[in-house]
Amino acid sequence: MSRVKKKVRARDRVHKRRADEKLAGLGKAVIEDILHTRPPKLKIPSRSTANIIYDETSRYFVLGSRYGVRSAGSMKQVKKFAQLMCAADFSKELIESKKLATLREMYYTAEGWDAGPFRDQGESDGNIEDLEATFGLKREDLGLTPEEDGAAVYGRLVVNEEGVVIDATKAGRGGYTIPPTIDDVELARCKAKRVIAIETMGMYHRLVQEKAWKKFDALIVGLKGQAARATRRFLKRAHEELGLPIHLFCDGDPFGFHIAMVIISGSAKLAYINHELAVPDAQFIGVTASDIVDYKLPTDKLRELDVNRLKQLQKDPRYNTEFWQGEIKKMLELGKKAEQQAFSKYGLSYVVKEYLPAKLGLKG
Amino acid sequence: MKTMAEELFKEFREHSVSEFFRKNAAMLGYTGKIRSLTTVVHEGVTNAIDAAEEAGVLPKIFVAIKRINEEPEHFKVVIEDNASGIPEEYIPNVFGKMLAGTKLHRHVQSRGQQGIGVSGSVMFGQITSGKPTTVITSTGNGEIIRADVMIDVNRNEGKVMNAKKLKGKWRGTRVEVEAKDVTYMRSRYGPFNYLRMTAIANPHIHITFVEPDGKLTIFEHATNEVPERPKPMPLHPWGIMSDDLLVLAKHTKGRTMASFLATELSRVSKRKAKDVLNLSGVKVNKKPAELTWEEAEHIVSAFKQVKLIAPPTSGLRPIGAADIKNGIRQILRPEFTYATTRSPKVYRGGLPFIVEAGIAYGGGAGKTVEGKDEGEEIEIEAGMELIRFANRAPLIFDQGGCAITSAARNIDWRRYGVDVSAAPLTLFVNVVSAYVPYTSAGKQSIAEEPEIFDEIRSTVMDVARELRRFIYRKIRVKEQHERAGVFEQYLPVIARKAASLAGTKQPDIKPLLKKVTGVESEEES
Numbered sequence: 001m002s003r004v005k006k007k008v009r010a011r012d013r014v015h016k017r018r019a020d021e022k023l024a025g026l027g028k029a030v031i032e033d034i035l036h037t038r039p040p041k042l043k044i045p046s047r048s049t050a051n052i053i054y055d056e057t058s059r060y061f062v063l064g065s066r067y068g069v070r071s072a073g074s075m076k077q078v079k080k081f082a083q084l085m086c087a088a089d090f091s092k093e094l095i096e097s098k099k100l101a102t103l104r105e106m107y108y109t110a111e112g113w114d115a116g117p118f119r120d121q122g123e124s125d126g127n128i129e130d131l132e133a134t135f136g137l138k139r140e141d142l143g144l145t146p147e148e149d150g151a152a153v154y155g156r157l158v159v160n161e162e163g164v165v166i167d168a169t170k171a172g173r174g175g176y177t178i179p180p181t182i183d184d185v186e187l188a189r190c191k192a193k194r195v196i197a198i199e200t201m202g203m204y205h206r207l208v209q210e211k212a213w214k215k216f217d218a219l220i221v222g223l224k225g226q227a228a229r230a231t232r233r234f235l236k237r238a239h240e241e242l243g244l245p246i247h248l249f250c251d252g253d254p255f256g257f258h259i260a261m262v263i264i265s266g267s268a269k270l271a272y273i274n275h276e277l278a279v280p281d282a283q284f285i286g287v288t289a290s291d292i293v294d295y296k297l298p299t300d301k302l303r304e305l306d307v308n309r310l311k312q313l314q315k316d317p318r319y320n321t322e323f324w325q326g327e328i329k330k331m332l333e334l335g336k337k338a339e340q341q342a343f344s345k346y347g348l349s350y351v352v353k354e355y356l357p358a359k360l361g362l363k364g
Numbered sequence: 365m366k367t368m369a370e371e372l373f374k375e376f377r378e379h380s381v382s383e384f385f386r387k388n389a390a391m392l393g394y395t396g397k398i399r400s401l402t403t404v405v406h407e408g409v410t411n412a413i414d415a416a417e418e419a420g421v422l423p424k425i426f427v428a429i430k431r432i433n434e435e436p437e438h439f440k441v442v443i444e445d446n447a448s449g450i451p452e453e454y455i456p457n458v459f460g461k462m463l464a465g466t467k468l469h470r471h472v473q474s475r476g477q478q479g480i481g482v483s484g485s486v487m488f489g490q491i492t493s494g495k496p497t498t499v500i501t502s503t504g505n506g507e508i509i510r511a512d513v514m515i516d517v518n519r520n521e522g523k524v525m526n527a528k529k530l531k532g533k534w535r536g537t538r539v540e541v542e543a544k545d546v547t548y549m550r551s552r553y554g555p556f557n558y559l560r561m562t563a564i565a566n567p568h569i570h571i572t573f574v575e576p577d578g579k580l581t582i583f584e585h586a587t588n589e590v591p592e593r594p595k596p597m598p599l600h601p602w603g604i605m606s607d608d609l610l611v612l613a614k615h616t617k618g619r620t621m622a623s624f625l626a627t628e629l630s631r632v633s634k635r636k637a638k639d640v641l642n643l644s645g646v647k648v649n650k651k652p653a654e655l656t657w658e659e660a661e662h663i664v665s666a667f668k669q670v671k672l673i674a675p676p677t678s679g680l681r682p683i684g685a686a687d688i689k690n691g692i693r694q695i696l697r698p699e700f701t702y703a704t705t706r707s708p709k710v711y712r713g714g715l716p717f718i719v720e721a722g723i724a725y726g727g728g729a730g731k732t733v734e735g736k737d738e739g740e741e742i743e744i745e746a747g748m749e750l751i752r753f754a755n756r757a758p759l760i761f762d763q764g765g766c767a768i769t770s771a772a773r774n775i776d777w778r779r780y781g782v783d784v785s786a787a788p789l790t791l792f793v794n795v796v797s798a799y800v801p802y803t804s805a806g807k808q809s810i811a812e813e814p815e816i817f818d819e820i821r822s823t824v825m826d827v828a829r830e831l832r833r834f835i836y837r838k839i840r841v842k843e844q845h846e847r848a849g850v851f852e853q854y855l856p857v858i859a860r861k862a863a864s865l866a867g868t869k870q871p872d873i874k875p876l877l878k879k880v881t882g883v884e885s886e887e888e889s
């Protein structure tokens with residue numbers, strides 16, 4: 001326990017120090033240019049789609065080698081440059097005062113900046129994304145947090161939120177809510193042996209009621225659809241720090257597939273920070289197209305939207321494995337899809353008693 | 365081919381003067397309440413300028429319009445010059461005899477109307493108000509003559525009344541015309557704009573103007589040189605037609621065709637004449653009086669096959685680019701002005717003409733003076749203002765049917781960076797010729813002769829090109845200022861924030877600021 005705690009603290013310190021160093025380095029480089037009467041320039045990795053590359057080795061999207069140069073000597077860019085400097089200084093203040101702010105808060109704070117205000121939230125966020133990409137750091141390291149809460153966790157996990165100790169089995173039926181600031185939370189104690197992440201909250205509550213966490217020694221994570229950044233950070237930490245395998249249980253349709261895939265291989269949009277988010281070892285357990293056939297699940301017909309999406313996924317490099325290609329092809333052939341809750345056909349407990357044990361290889 | 369003037373003469377002989385005037389009032393410019401008043405001013409001022417120029421003095425003209433008895437349409441127009449004055453015995457002829465001093469049979473570039481001139485004003489005043497015109501004049505001999513002049517309509521003679529002689533050292537002429545049924549307005553068609561345009565086109569003239577409400581305007585002269593007077597000149601073969609040649613042949617003193625062509629036509633030597641006659645198959649020794657229509661036609665076409673020197677410009681008196689600019693600068697005080705005077709060209713009748721144009725941007729340019737009533741003036745930025753001139757005389761009316769207007773409108777102004785509906789722009793065009801082809805006897809618009817139209821268009825495009833250069837330069841300078849402003853705003857922020865991030869002192873931003881704002885678009889990507 002204390003070993004984990006130290007590790008978390010150390011990791012956090014390292015990240016904060018790295019952010020501090022990077023910010024100071026930016027300031028020094030700019031001053032150096034000014035003293036040499038050179039217009040300060042900044043190389044910012046390009047986040048355009050042309051520069052987003054699927055890295056076969058790490059199995060997630062990364063940024064390529066392209067970058068844009070932002071020059072304070074360009075009339076078009078000098079204001080943006082000043083805004084970036086303001087955002088950097090704002091980040092420095094946050095780190096020094098050990099505060100966290102949301103992107104929305106920064107957007108409003110910028111009203112008072114010398115280079116502000118921003119036209120819209122998007123422009124404001126862009127500055128943080130530029131800093132993240134330039135420094136290779138997460139926005140959380142820069143003192144900025146996402147808006148929304150993460151999902152819920154239920155299971156034998158005890159966390160320490162700066163002195164507040166929470167047992168995820170005693171946090172109510174809803175479980176422990178992953179906060180946006182999950183990186184500051186110490187994963188103090190864990191008796192679980194695996195994580196089962198569930199797409200829908202309906203199935204999450206079913207598993208909690210059926211005591212699946214106990215039965216499978218698992219942390220049950222409710223994703224609430226597309227996983228929030230905080231949830232993904234939690235899954236990544238559970239895998240890396242606690243050494244737990246991650247199992248993903250989603251609807252048997254292209255959207256369920258992709259919810260799982262974003263956890264596994266990251267999104268293209270966040271390619272610059274996927275090394276902090278993606279969990280390439282996470283495993284999709286279902287619902288697969290084969291499950292639809294094998295379990296004779298009640299189905300819906302694939303809509304045009306589903307078919308188009310499946311065809312897109314076929315070409316997506318992240319799905320370029322035998323397993324995925326096979327499942328996508330099969331689903332297209334079936335012309336059918338099925339929800340997680342379709343297992344209720346066989347009774348409410350069926351998914352816990354039969355399906356998951358089979359999928360997790362726990363069937364005795 | 366009879367000219368309009370010849371028609372007028374004929375009519376004049378057949379009818380009484382007053383009848384003639386009433387019948388032709390519109391042609392003579394006495395139509396409409398505003399225009400009539402402008403015409404009175406025009407005739408007086410034209411006379412004054414011509415008199416001063418002929419005397420070789422810089423014209424200094426005083427114009428006043430006074431309201432009589434608070435009546436809305438009853439005015440007195442006073443015009444005073446500093447010319448040589450008029451000897452007593454000439455007063456009846458100058459002011460009382462219509463068509464007395466006509467120069468119309470000569471091919472001379474003249475400012476005035478049909479020679480009806482100031483006597484028309486006397487007539488107009490007499491008809492509308494019943495009052496004589498008061499003339500005060502002195503040749504500078506210490507004797508000042510004051511007389512009332514009326515026109516004896518039956519005899520077409522001036523009648524001098526109440527003549528008085530006063531002692532005084534002064535030289536010049538002052539004319540006071542009283543007229544009714546006229547309105548004073550500060551519109552494009554009113555006397556104010558007429559005088560303003562006159563001042564622009566005649567930078568050697570000094571005009572003082574007092575409006576009915578007492579408002580005083582002085583149009584200062586911008587040069588001290590009296591322009592040369594125009595001279596009569598012969599026809600040039602380039603544009604000559606068969607009937608012109610026949611008319612000339614009937615009156616020439618030349619005894620042979622060769623000497624006829626060489627004496628009556630411009631730029632034709634005896635040798636050239638012989639060449640042309642040989643080409644056309646007409647005998648060199650033929651008597652001009654026996655010239656036939658067919659032979660005339662051959663000669664006209666033969667002239668097109670020989671080389672000739674361009675028509676003489678001795679009779680043409682353009683204002684000149686420098687003086688157009690002087691006039692524009694003096695009156696409009698623009699940010700930018702440019703003018704050009706092109707080389708002489710010739711059109712249909714073998715008559716040379718010159719087109720000159722000036723352009724003014726910013727300042728008082730493009731601001732036409734408009735008002736609903738006297739005194740109540742509103743300056744409107746109405747976009748491009750076109751001011752037209754023929755032989756320096758302002759063309760104020762009939763703008764729509766004028767070759768100057770259509771040629772100026774024919775240009776795609778956007779190509780020159782100009783939005784004609786909004787730009788603070790005055791375009792000046794002067795057509796100079798001994799024989800300007802007016803569309804009507806009102807002499808307020810120029811006919812669309814193809815050669816003249818094209819020449820106006822080319823000339824206006826010349827000045828528009830210069831304007832474009834100015835406008836683009838202006839845009840560049842503005843951009844440079846904006847550019848400097850942007851850097852002055854944001855570079856210090858960058859420096860301040862960098863110092864805060866690095867935890868050091870703020871670096872001096874001035875050298876970089878100077879470098880970045882001084883260098884044009886070097887860093888632009």
